[in-house]
Amino acid sequence: MAKQSATATTTQPGFIARIREFFQEVMVEMSKVAWPSKNELHDHTTIVMITLLILAAIIGLYDWVFLRVIRLMLLLG
Numbered sequence: 001m002a003k004q005s006a007t008a009t010t011t012q013p014g015f016i017a018r019i020r021e022f023f024q025e026v027m028v029e030m031s032k033v034a035w036p037s038k039n040e041l042h043d044h045t046t047i048v049m050i051t052l053l054i055l056a057a058i059i060g061l062y063d064w065v066f067l068r069v070i071r072l073m074l075l076l077g
Helices: 016-033 038-076
Strands: none
Touching: none
């Protein structure tokens, strides 16, 4: 008689079972996450928004200066 291979005797879980296992593992990992408190989230969001405003102002200033320099170069040329 022919021998069955080792892979033929072991069955893999079905597609639905693998999806269920994946989401169960996701839930376990998400429970390990250290979520920020509401006040920490507010503080960090405020810091990010202020930083974005400062950087936007700096980039806007550079843009204005370069625009003036290019216009001056075009007028002189």
